[in-house]
Amino acid sequence: MSDKIKLREAISIGIGGMVGGGIFAVLGLAVTLSKGGTPLAFLFAGILALITSYSYVKLSKKYPDRGGTVKFINQGFGKTIFSGGINNLLWISYIIMLSLYASAFGSYAPNLLALTGGELDFHIYASVIIILASIINYYSIKVVGMIESYAVVIKLVILIAFIGIGLYGLMGNPNLEQLSPENWEAPLQLLTGGMVIFVAYEGFELIANSAPDIENPEKNIPRAYYTSIIFVVLLYIIIAVVTVGSLSFDQIKTAEDYVLAEAAKPLLGQTGFTIITIAALISTFSAINASLYGGSRVSYEIAEDDELPHQFTYQLWNQPIGLLITAILTLTLTNTLELESISTAGSVGFLLIFAMVNYVGIRLSKEIKNIRAIPIIGFILCIIATIVLLQQQFSANRMGVIVAVSIIGSCFLIEYIYKWLERSKK
Secondary structure, eight states: OTTSBOHHHHHHHHHHHHSSSHHHHHHHHHHHHHBTTHHHHHHHHHHHHHHHHHHHHHHHHHSOOTTTHHHHHHHHHOSSHHHHHHHHHHHHHHHHHHHHHHHHHHHHGGGTOOSSSSTHHHHHHHHHHHHHHHHHHHHOHHHHHHHHHHHHHHHHHHHHHHHHHHHHHTTTOGGGGGGSGGGBOOHHHHHHHHHHTGGGTGGGGHHHHHGGGBSSHHHHHHHHHHHHHHHHHHHHHHHHHHHHHHSOHHHHHHTGGGHHHHHTHHHHHHHHHHHHHHHHHHHHHHHHHHHHHHHHHHHHHHHHTTSSOGGGGOEETTEEHHHHHHHHHHHHHHTTSOHHHHHHHHHHHHHHHHHHHHHHHHHTHHHHTOOTHHHHHHHHHHHHHHHHHHHHHHHHOHHHHHHHHHHHHHHHHHHHHHHHHHHHHO
């Protein structure tokens, strides 16, 4: 039993997965899209994550497997071109998340130490951190776990301190009026804002990969999912309130890529800015470390299930070959796409994946003994959210939509070609 994951550790996996680099990367983008209604946007996204977690709870208890989401998709759809395409999308969505974290690191780091004083700093820092995290993953998985466990504590302590000081600093701040309903965007725009930043919640699905090792799974699996998501929803809403109440919309727009650090300035000055910047660097670095590990494992699991070439199960320097491929693809995306396009593509990917997990919850309703109405609601909401996000972003961020649709299409095309080649060999 000593090797079992206790409830507190399982909750930490969920919180650590969600409060990675997401909040540091997308907060400024959320305010730009939703204005004073940003806390509502985070609430919308959080409710969708909470509803979807119900299917994850039931599936994790019935089919505990280190493959997590990959296992659930195959259980619901069999090993088909469709399930392979969805699982490929999960791997690519990990890579998109890595790009998001690296982009956040590249945006925050130059505020501590500018190298060239220009945009090149972003590319240098974002690329170096991906390479460094890859080296650590190759060196020792134990070090990856150690970094993550310390980072979770550090970032939560700093964020909770930021909230406490920030709420105190809101008293008498004229920017507090920005939170009033007349400064909210239209409901559809608020929903779009919530869906663009949905990537900030996707990390709860990491609990599924730990399900086989969780102590007293019948009680602790649901507690781990629900506690971690509710905690993070409240955390994000309060952070959004403090940020919108501390800075003017113009200031937020100017500092969009590192807005959380800027929000610490009014009360704590440059010291607060520096502390939050350091927290962002620790958080994004630990998130890159953990997601590289997770991404390489996903590609390995998919290949084991014969949905990617078996070469993906090969080892390179004692790690799956997928680790190197994941790192190279992350470097490419980070240095070619804008933050909003990365965020849109990531959110669309995970919304579709979660829609399918909810659909599996509907299909396997008898086996997993769930309340069928909940995954039905989750499935419908995920599909509506995806359509609204694509439609709204098509006018404002056409490149993000093109990237998202191209990625989805490529995942299914690659799976179709792979299955066709495999059949033709027989």
